[in-house]
Amino acid sequence: MAARGEYEGGATPPLSDRMLTSRYQPIVVRDDDRYDDGDGWGSVGFDESQRLQLAAIWGAALKHKWVIIGSVVGCLLLGVAATLLMQPLYTAQTLLQIDRESSKVLNVEGLVPAEALTGDEFLVTQVGLLKSETLARRVVQSLNLGQDRTFLRMAGQESPDRRRAEGEPDKAKSAATLESELAQTLMRKTTVTQQRGSRLVSIAFTSPDPTLSARVANALSANFVTTSMERRFESSSYARTFLEERLRQVKQKLEETEKELVAYAARQQIINVATESGSGPTADGATQSLTASNLLALNSALTAAKAERIKAEQRWRQALSTPVLSLLEVLGDPTVQRLRQDRATLSAAYQQKLKIYAPDFPEMQQLQAQIDEIDRQINAVANANLSSIRSQYEIALKQERSFAEQVEKLKGSFMDLRERNIQYTILQREVDTNRTLYEGLLQRYKEVGVAGGLGSNNISIVDQALAPDGPSSPKPLINLAIALMLGLGLGAGATVLLELLDESIRTPDDIVAKLGLTLVGAIPELEKGATPLNALSDPRSAFTEAYSSARTSLQFSTNEGLPHSLLVTSSRPSEGKSTTALALARSFAHLGLRVLLVDSDLRNPSLHRVLSLNNSVGLSNFLTGEELDAVMQTIGEPAMAVVPCGPLPPNPAELLAGARFPQLLEEAKARFDLLVIDGPPVIGLADAPILASRVAATVLVVEAGGARRSVVRIATKRLLQARARLLGALLTKFDAKSSSYGYGYGYSYAYSYEYGQKRLDKDAA
Numbered sequence: 051m052a053a054r055g056e057y058e059g060g061a062t063p064p065l066s067d068r069m070l071t072s073r074y075q076p077i078v079v080r081d082d083d084r085y086d087d088g089d090g091w092g093s094v095g096f097d098e099s100q101r102l103q104l105a106a107i108w109g110a111a112l113k114h115k116w117v118i119i120g121s122v123v124g125c126l127l128l129g130v131a132a133t134l135l136m137q138p139l140y141t142a143q144t145l146l147q148i149d150r151e152s153s154k155v156l157n158v159e160g161l162v163p164a165e166a167l168t169g170d171e172f173l174v175t176q177v178g179l180l181k182s183e184t185l186a187r188r189v190v191q192s193l194n195l196g197q198d199r200t201f202l203r204m205a206g207q208e209s210p211d212r213r214r215a216e217g218e219p220d221k222a223k224s225a226a227t228l229e230s231e232l233a234q235t236l237m238r239k240t241t242v243t244q245q246r247g248s249r250l251v252s253i254a255f256t257s258p259d260p261t262l263s264a265r266v267a268n269a270l271s272a273n274f275v276t277t278s279m280e281r282r283f284e285s286s287s288y289a290r291t292f293l294e295e296r297l298r299q300v301k302q303k304l305e306e307t308e309k310e311l312v313a314y315a316a317r318q319q320i321i322n323v324a325t326e327s328g329s330g331p332t333a334d335g336a337t338q339s340l341t342a343s344n345l346l347a348l349n350s351a352l353t354a355a356k357a358e359r360i361k362a363e364q365r366w367r368q369a370l371s372t373p374v375l376s377l378l379e380v381l382g383d384p385t386v387q388r389l390r391q392d393r394a395t396l397s398a399a400y401q402q403k404l405k406i407y408a409p410d411f412p413e414m415q416q417l418q419a420q421i422d423e424i425d426r427q428i429n430a431v432a433n434a435n436l437s438s439i440r441s442q443y444e445i446a447l448k449q450e451r452s453f454a455e456q457v458e459k460l461k462g463s464f465m466d467l468r469e470r471n472i473q474y475t476i477l478q479r480e481v482d483t484n485r486t487l488y489e490g491l492l493q494r495y496k497e498v499g500v501a502g503g504l505g506s507n508n509i510s511i512v513d514q515a516l517a518p519d520g521p522s523s524p525k526p527l528i529n530l531a532i533a534l535m536l537g538l539g540l541g542a543g544a545t546v547l548l549e550l551l552d553e554s555i556r557t558p559d560d561i562v563a564k565l566g567l568t569l570v571g572a573i574p575e576l577e578k579g580a581t582p583l584n585a586l587s588d589p590r591s592a593f594t595e596a597y598s599s600a601r602t603s604l605q606f607s608t609n610e611g612l613p614h615s616l617l618v619t620s621s622r623p624s625e626g627k628s629t630t631a632l633a634l635a636r637s638f639a640h641l642g643l644r645v646l647l648v649d650s651d652l653r654n655p656s657l658h659r660v661l662s663l664n665n666s667v668g669l670s671n672f673l674t675g676e677e678l679d680a681v682m683q684t685i686g687e688p689a690m691a692v693v694p695c696g697p698l699p700p701n702p703a704e705l706l707a708g709a710r711f712p713q714l715l716e717e718a719k720a721r722f723d724l725l726v727i728d729g730p731p732v733i734g735l736a737d738a739p740i741l742a743s744r745v746a747a748t749v750l751v752v753e754a755g756g757a758r759r760s761v762v763r764i765a766t767k768r769l770l771q772a773r774a775r776l777l778g779a780l781l782t783k784f785d786a787k788s789s790s791y792g793y794g795y796g797y798s799y800a801y802s803y804e805y806g807q808k809r810l811d812k813d814a815a
Contacts, residue, residue: 109557110549117548118541125540129533133524141522142263143254144271145513148176150249173244176509177251180242180274186233188273193265195232196225200259205235240270250512260517267515275509282507293495300491304484311477320474345457352453359446366443385431393424553759555752561779564759565766568778570607570749571600573626573633575783582629583660586636597633600780601641604634604749607777612638613746614719617650617774619729619738621765625753626782628656631728634749639690643723646682648693648714650741651730652702655695661685668696669714673705678717691722703736711744732765742774749777754784 111118150172179185195201207228241254253274255266314320400417407414555564558572573596576585585593605612618631628649635647648669649657658665663683672681672693682691699705718725727745732738742748748769752762762779769776 109559110545114541114545114548117544118538121541121544122534122537125533125537126530129529129536133526133529136524137258138521139256139258139523140260140263140518140520141254141256142260142267142515142518143252143513144267144511144515146251146253146271146274147510147512148173148249148251149508173249173251177242177244179277180251180253180270181237181240183230183233183237185270185274185277186236186240187229188277189236189266189269190229190232192273193269195236195266196228198262200257200262201232201235204239204257205232207231236266240266253515255515256522260519264515264517271511271515275507275511278509279507289498290495293491293498297488297491297495300484300488304481304488307477307481307484311474311481314474314477320471348453348457352450352457355446355450355453359443359450362439362443362446365439383431383435386428389424389428389431393421393428396421396424554755555757555759555762555781556755556784558781558784560759561752561781565752565762565779567750567766567776570603570778570780571596572754572781572784573597573600573630575754575785582633586633594633594637597630597637600630601634601637604747604777607747612643612724613775613777614723615715615725615727615745615747617727617729617738617741617745617748618751619742619748619769620731620751620753621733621757621762622731623654625731625751625757627731627751628660628728630749630751630780630782631726632657632660635690635724635726636687638724638726639687642689644721645687645690645724645726646693646718646722647690647726647728648718649695649728650706650737651728652695652699652705652737653730653735655698657692657728658694661692663692663694665694665696668694670696670699670705672696672714673708673710674699675710678714678721702730703740706737706740711741715744732768733761739768739772739774742769742776743772746775747777748774750779752779752781754781756783 190196236255239256241256243252243254244250245252253267253270255263255270257263257266396417400414400421403414403417409415409418555561558569561567561569574592576582576593582593585591586597588594604616607613616634618627618634620627628651631647635645639645647657649655650669651657652670655665655668657663658668663685667676667681669681672678678693681693681696683694684690685692705711715725725745727741729741730737732750750762750766750769766776
């Protein structure tokens with residue numbers, strides 16, 4: 051932030067900066083409308099967002115109310131005329147349901163187009179087909195619209211019958227060209243709408259004839275359904291033709307490979323038999339060679355014989371290592387069990403009789419002989435069982451060896467067969483492949499043939515179009531509403547444009563908004579025939595009250611109170627600066643201040659004419675050496691003196707820039723409380739910037755309705771470049787009623803003026 055009393059960025063601020071004076075200190079105003087007065091950053095001028103305030107908008111609307119009213123009335127009249135001149139149009143609408151997939155009796159994969167399975171893209175595609183020129187041509191042909199006079203007029207064509215009836219030369223276009231133009235017209239008048247979130251599509255056609263609208267809308271839906279079915283039939287027909295050709299080729303290939311396979315098997319003596327799983331052939335019908343089958347059978351028998359041999363061998367070895375009478379086979383033999391029971395009986399009898407008889411007793415010897423015979427029989431049976439176990443082992447061993455020999459023989463034959471079977475396998479695989487392909491194509495051909503004849507379709511007509519009872523356009527209320535909105539929009543646009551192009555300063559708000567200056571006061575415009583002196587002579591007049599308000603603003607414009615010297619200037623002549631200087635001087639004099647009023651306009655002075663003073667001596671004389679008392683004049687105000695301009699010098703700028711003018715300021719400061727200088731205009735002259743750089747403060751007078759924003763800005767920049775302490779701007783010739791400026795100024799001036807007038811009337815009575 052710049053130091054107090056200094057500009058930001060150096061001694062000379064850029065032209066885009068503005069310097070005002072507040073509290074008798076320089077204020078740096080930046081481009082973002084923020085200032086530094088030494089006490090911190092504040093805000094001054096106009097904030098761009100204030101343009102959107104309701105009061106500003108309402109004020110602009112009132113200011114340009116006739117432009118807005120004219121725009122609205124003009125647009126309404128145009129809307130009424132356009133509505134009356136419009137041809138009534140009738141819209142008929144039909145409703146279709148378009149499913150993603152057709153209702154299938156047979157689920158034939160691939161026969162339905164892929165788009166039907168991809169969601170919303172399918173519906174978008176169908177809507178595009180409804181808007182296609184091909185469908186439009188079909189409708190033109192089906193309804194014979196080339197002979198319909200109403201449709202021909204819609205297309206901008208003349209009926210051939212009318213031309214022939216009126217004897218005009220036949221300039222008919224070619225049938226293809228005419229049909230294309232009629233199709234384009236039908237497409238332009240057709241509206242296809244997909245209802246969001248559903249599979250319903252509406253088709254609407256608009257024409258001057260309600261019956262024609264219904265006919266065309268129904269024809270569009272019917273032809274679209276027919277076209278869809280034709281596309282499906284053409285797709286299945288192409289598929290059948292393609293499959294027929296492929297079946298013929300594959301069948302021929304299959305026959306050739308089968309013949310080659312049989313011939314090779316006969317040459318190589320390869321005999322294959324169907325394999326079995328359980329009790330029947332396998333599901334896949336697989337085959338294998340006879341040698342392989344025999345090898346498998348013998349190998350299975352060898353495995354079983356080996357298992358039997360191992361089992362018999364284990365029994366034999368166990369029999370060798372176990373007492374013969376302890377063998378399970380012996381113990382389980384019924385004969386042995388019976389003999390053991392008989393021996394036990396005889397042994398019991400022998401032991402019983404041994405208590406009575408001696409062992410050599412004949413009966414005892416007989417019993418012993420019987421026991422010995424039974425033992426011999428038991429041993430004989432046991433040895434027979436042992437021999438049986440050995441025989442079983444030997445038989446199992448011989449059988450295993452026999453199967454092993456046969457397997458070894460078949461292995462050699464099988465290895466030779468495998469070498470010869472390689473080519474056979476290749477041929478067999480090719481036959482299987484061709485057979486599978488042929489069976490698949492044949493099944494596909496049958497499915498396509500059945501599905502192609504079903505005539506199924508995924509498009510259905512939900513609602514038929516009916517001839518509308520009333521026109522769909524024009525719609526008077528909607529047209530008038532649109533015209534009203536256009537009128538308001540046009541009026542608002544014109545108002546904004548006029549406001550942007552308006553360079554005039556008309557209201558006190560424009561001082562702040564358009565110039566970025568502080569408003570010192572607003573002086574009302576005098577009525578016709580009134581003079582400034584007469585208005586100032588009435589202390590209750592709005593004119594006097596306005597200058598009193600400006601005087602109060604100047605008293606509090608600095609932190610030191612009223613500045614000791616004040617320059618009153620304007621951007622151009624005739625803006626009221628001389629009247630303002632006189633009014634401010636008199637207003638401060640009425641407060642009891644000693645005021646010196648100086649006319650410093652050395653080119654076109656006017657203060658002496660307003661006050662009827664002698665202009666033979668004045669400021670020009672003082673600047674050339676005269677004393678202040680010699681050039682001062684009185685006007686009846688005890689505390690006020692006036693220095694007129696005096697003789698017009700040839701070099702005003704040089705005189706004002708000389709050393710005598712600072713002396714005038716010093717003498718006035720010593721002898722008077724306030725020095726008011728009526729300065730020359732700023733634009734085009736160097737006088738005002740020179741004076742502004744030397745006085746304590748400057749007030750810029752702006753004429754309401756006469757000053758231009760660009761001119762006042764240039765004047766402001768010139769003053770700021772001269773390092774003038776600009777307190778603000780004072781608006782003169784302001785008409786609060788005609789400018790629609792609201793309540794504040796208009797009410798206060800009216801109230802003040804009315805009060806003063808009543809007081810004068812009362813005094814006169």
